[in-house]
Amino acid sequence: MYIVNYRRRVNAVFLFFFVFLIFCIARLFFIQFFRSNYFSGIAQKQHNLFVELEPRRGTIYDSNLKPQAVNVFVDSLYASPNIIRDKDKEVIIRQLQPILNVDYAYLRDRLYRKKSFIWLARKLSPLQSEAIKRLDIRGLDFIKESKRSYPNSYLASHIIGFCGLDNMGLEGIELCYDNYLKGREGWALILRDARQKKLNLEQKMAKPCDGYNLILTIDEVIQYIAERELDKTFRVFRAKGASLIVIDPRTGAILAMVNRPTFDLNQYNNIDKDRRRNRSISDLFEPGSIFKIVTASAALEEKKVVEEDKFFCENGAYRVGGHILHDHRPHGWLSFREVIEQSSNIGTTKVAQILGPDLLYRYIKLFGFGAKSGIDLPGEITGMIKEPRFWSKTSISAVPIGQEVGVTTLQLASAISVIANGGQLMKPYIVKEIRDRQGEIIKSFLPILIRKVISLDTANRVKKILTGVVEEGTGKLARITGFSAAGKTGTAQIFEPNGAYSHNKFIASFIGFAPVEDPIIAIAIVVDEPRPYYFGGVVAAPVFKNVAGDVLKYLKGKRSITEVLALNESTRAN
Numbered sequence: 001m002y003i004v005n006y007r008r009r010v011n012a013v014f015l016f017f018f019v020f021l022i023f024c025i026a027r028l029f030f031i032q033f034f035r036s037n038y039f040s041g042i043a044q045k046q047h048n049l050f051v052e053l054e055p056r057r058g059t060i061y062d063s064n065l066k067p068q069a070v071n072v073f074v075d076s077l078y079a080s081p082n083i084i085r086d087k088d089k090e091v092i093i094r095q096l097q098p099i100l101n102v103d104y105a106y107l108r109d110r111l112y113r114k115k116s117f118i119w120l121a122r123k124l125s126p127l128q129s130e131a132i133k134r135l136d137i138r139g140l141d142f143i144k145e146s147k148r149s150y151p152n153s154y155l156a157s158h159i160i161g162f163c164g165l166d167n168m169g170l171e172g173i174e175l176c177y178d179n180y181l182k183g184r185e186g187w188a189l190i191l192r193d194a195r196q197k198k199l200n201l202e203q204k205m206a207k208p209c210d211g212y213n214l215i216l217t218i219d220e221v222i223q224y225i226a227e228r229e230l231d232k233t234f235r236v237f238r239a240k241g242a243s244l245i246v247i248d249p250r251t252g253a254i255l256a257m258v259n260r261p262t263f264d265l266n267q268y269n270n271i272d273k274d275r276r277r278n279r280s281i282s283d284l285f286e287p288g289s290i291f292k293i294v295t296a297s298a299a300l301e302e303k304k305v306v307e308e309d310k311f312f313c314e315n316g317a318y319r320v321g322g323h324i325l326h327d328h329r330p331h332g333w334l335s336f337r338e339v340i341e342q343s344s345n346i347g348t349t350k351v352a353q354i355l356g357p358d359l360l361y362r363y364i365k366l367f368g369f370g371a372k373s374g375i376d377l378p379g380e381i382t383g384m385i386k387e388p389r390f391w392s393k394t395s396i397s398a399v400p401i402g403q404e405v406g407v408t409t410l411q412l413a414s415a416i417s418v419i420a421n422g423g424q425l426m427k428p429y430i431v432k433e434i435r436d437r438q439g440e441i442i443k444s445f446l447p448i449l450i451r452k453v454i455s456l457d458t459a460n461r462v463k464k465i466l467t468g469v470v471e472e473g474t475g476k477l478a479r480i481t482g483f484s485a486a487g488k489t490g491t492a493q494i495f496e497p498n499g500a501y502s503h504n505k506f507i508a509s510f511i512g513f514a515p516v517e518d519p520i521i522a523i524a525i526v527v528d529e530p531r532p533y534y535f536g537g538v539v540a541a542p543v544f545k546n547v548a549g550d551v552l553k554y555l556k557g558k559r560s561i562t563e564v565l566a567l568n569e570s571t572r573a574n
Contacts, residue, residue, distance in 0.1 A: 487512020
């Protein structure tokens with residue numbers, strides 16, 4: 001009986017294992033032939049990591065190939081939450097929080113996701129990266145990414161602009177030429193072991209295509225000179241804002257563009273939007289007396305006046321359409337030349353009355369006011385010019401002296417360039433070339449003539465008058481030692497929201513060019529609400545003198561910035 005029971009037990013055990021074996025074989029067969037793809041996918045997810053590879057963004061250079069925007073490679077931190085034990089995640093959060101300076105909820109949300117890859121922090125500082133590496137946490141690793149860096153920090157910040165965390169352009173040239181700069185993404189398949197550590201085995205990948213490089217028209221030395229001088233004036237006169245443009249009047253190439261206040265390109269996140277605004281192309285203001293160059297040019301071109309024609313300036317007070325127009329100081333009889341040199345509002349108005357609204361308006365438009373210049377920067381506005389049918393009875397005395405019109409600093413720089421270059425309106429531009437990584441030119445930007453505004457003869461006659469402004473008139477403080485100069489001062493009351501002109505807020509300005517006989521630079525300077533002095537001849541004209549003087553010394557001899565500054569200081573001391 002005992003033997004029979006024993007045999008039954010053995011048979012039962014044998015049968016059990018036999019059935020189990022058959023089940024296992026069947027299961028393996030099923031997996032092999034029907035579920036192999038499914039389990040292969042799981043295994044691959046555990047051991048393979050698909051990662052997008054960022055291309056290297058193109059470098060931005062000045063006209064002398066000095067880098068203004070470059071790339072540096074830094075660590076970006078990612079996690080594989082699906083291989084991190086839940087009990088370890090809270091410890092990891094507490095370790096990472098002070099290093100990354102992020103809140104608890106952010107890290108918890110990312111680490112508790114059931115994913116094999118998720119970013120925790122992009123483009124870390126070297127200190128952050130080293131601190132995390134020392135922790136040696138399983139499930140965390142790094143990928144090298146390209147980060148935008150600006151070696152000159154504040155220099156030309158409103159021109160260059162900046163990129164976001166994803167290396168996409170957000171402002172300035174970085175935004176305007178983003179399609180050329182950003183390149184094309186690649187990808188890589190990273191092999192990992194069971195502990196999710198990267199293996200040094202061959203990887204599948206498609207290399208990213210790096211972006212193109214940009215060569216600007218900006219000259220780093222000229223930009224520095226312009227920024228230095230405008231910054232002095234901005235601080236000394238406690239101005240609300242200021243802008244300055246140096247342009248080559250022959251081509252329209254922008255050599256420098258400066259705005260105050262400014263900001264550090266490497267710290268753009270910490271700066272309010274007002275400081276990041278490119279005032280040179282986005283701020284609208286009434287230009288005041290510098291606008292008289294349009295009235296003067298139109299009158300000479302249309303042969304309505306000649307330089308020696310006399311105008312009675314009413315001893316400083318003139319009634320137009322029920323409004324009393326004043327000069328900043330009383331004048332009797334002045335020649336047309338003297339009207340511009342002494343910046344007489346009354347004399348200019350009488351010239352405009354001879355021209356008539358329609359002709360004056362036509363020349364305002366010809367000079368480029370009331371329209372975008374087409375410069376390759378984002379944020380440009382058109383300005384504001386009313387058609388004559390919308391003018392009031394007093395507009396004929398307001399428009400010719402720079403009231404009831406809205407302009408930008410760039411429009412003023414282009415307008416004075418018309419006088420400097422013999423009567424041609426050139427399209428301003430700021431990018432000279434686009435090149436690939438091998439230095440081959442992909443695209444070149446050449447000077448573009450928009451239109452002929454006035455004749456060469458008229459331009460030369462206005463040149464002589466504007467030379468007189470600097471030599472004998474309101475712009476004496478713009479005179480440059482060793483170089484001839486021409487220009488026009490402007491002092492404009494700010495139009496308040498209540499519909500009246502302010503009695504204590506002004507815009508001081510100066511536009512000019514040098515040398516007169518063969519102009520190679522034109523400059524526009526605008527200072528918003530300087531205090532306590534506010535006349536353009538006092539506030540803005542000296543900026544022109546200092547900028548133009550140093551720039552001409554630099555361009556004539558291509559001296560280094562150190563040599564230019566040393567020579568400048570010795571000249572001023574004498």
